[in-house]
Amino acid sequence: MRKNKSSDPDFNAVKKSEIAGIIDVDSQVRREQEYYRNLSAARNIANLDVLTGIKNKKAYLDVEIELNSRIKYGEELRFAIAVFDINDLKYVNDTRGHKAGDAYIKKGCQLICRAFKHSPIFRVGGDEFVALIQGEDIDNADKIMQQFREDNGKRNESGEIVIASGLAYYEGEKEVSIVFDKADADMYLDKQKLKNSI
Template sequence: MENFTFDKDIQTAYEQLLHPIAIFHVTEEGVKTVVVSRGFCELFGYADFEQAYKDMENDSFTIVHPDDVNRIKTEMRRFLTAEGRYEVIYRSNQKDETPNKLLRSETKFVHMDNGVVLAHVWYMDESTDVNQKIIDLAQSVTALLTNMPAMTFSKDVLTRKYLACNQAFADYAHKETPDGVVGLTDFEIFDEDTALHFIEDDKKALAMDKPYIFYEDVPDAAGNPRRFQTTKLKFVDTTGKECLLGLCQDVTEAMQIKKEYGEKLAYANDQAQIDALTGIRNKYAYNELEQKINDRIKKGIQDKFAITVFDVNDLKKINDTLGHQAGDEYIRNACKYICTKFRHSPVFRIGGDEFVTISEGEDYENIDEILFFISENNKDAKRTGGMVIAFGMSSFSDNDEDVASVFMRADKLMYENKNELKKS
């Protein structure tokens, strides 16, 4: 089909329009340019009409960025079939030295009586508004990063150079401003070990399809120890460059506070388990160990053990005749004696004059010998008026479901021994 043309006067009138417009003849063979306006030439960087028509004659889509051509053609075919008008946004392909522009074009298809289909296209330059929005956005992001307490940075994956960072990261790198960091690598900022550490973390992040979150202990550029909660993730920028984004929250002081709190809590817990009079563990500590052993018994992983219950005879008599200070000293001496015999077992004071030991390992294997010495000491003490300590011991067996059953047998044997010592 022969290309459509306007009368000379109509052609000239269209060409003199200052608004960017173009009219195309749409055929089955393709799209041919009919007329372009003066505003069209200025928008796309053509020096004159001759240059514009010559360029457009070879390819009417030459004004469209190559990456957007297929999308424009698809949209055009879709709306041409529907005999409608459409609006589309795309990048220009400038013919001068100016940067590509972001355009919004509105197209209306006109079906002539002779079967000719003309596409009337109006062009609007959206670059100014978009650029301003980008500038405003960049300023907002910069302000956000600058005021973020967390350190933020981005790196180029191939060169490992820092592309951007906020002031918090610049401070960590001991640079006055973020500009002092941009373009440098880790080796140019930190010591070799720290730089290699960062690179290994980068590799882990790049190998993951989700953010890599971890804690790390690394020094700053001045060598001061720091602890961070770090998040790293990969992304591709608008140019197709693979980059790495990092967000580091300095938790050094928080972790130190947590450590100190933990130490204080542990100390307070230890103090809560210490008997103030004797310095050994108290009933609270015994109950806690009892629960742990019960858990092991339920799981069937508890080793053999023995419980020995002690009662110091004549404490009431000493308190009544010599005073409570003498009674306290009597209890401390009894405690020292029991601890010297049970060197490898925890000893607990569970009452005024009651003690208990839980023996495993070496003390369990030698329990009979240990108790024999205490029994012999009781005989001598009865003759000389020394300290007498009644005791009862029982071993854990397969029939026992918990520590309490072993304790009850040992406690019963202790009272039997106490009565025997009083009779003799």
């Protein structure tokens, strides 16, 4: 006479342990997925500037490392770097308070992001920003920068927020920092022009 497996206590014990094992593995997989989601969210938060909501200096340095690696391995790259410095932030902080200074930084960030809308923008210092110009913006970088500076000149004349800017193209340099330094030097020239035009 054949024994019914469902009434066999040994068979039922094995089945229950298999089910418990499957549930335990499923639970472990879910915990790991949650862990990696949280880790990814933490990395994203670690790369964001709290005040402006754009990427921060750490995110910029990560991108710089990645680009340097691609340069080292001979990949053909096409990008430019624009450097920005918001003028008179210290004066705004000293005369109107840090809340006004924060609003000033946010306004400057909006102007930069609006101009270079197809490029990632990073806040790399208190009043300093960097745009990594690629994609759609690279073909028009000179034109965008010219328009930005013209608008800046108008804001300078009317006493509004003024942002010094510099631009440099990647031309086969061995490191991104060299392109950054050229853009930074261009920004300081622009800063002097803006001060002399007041």
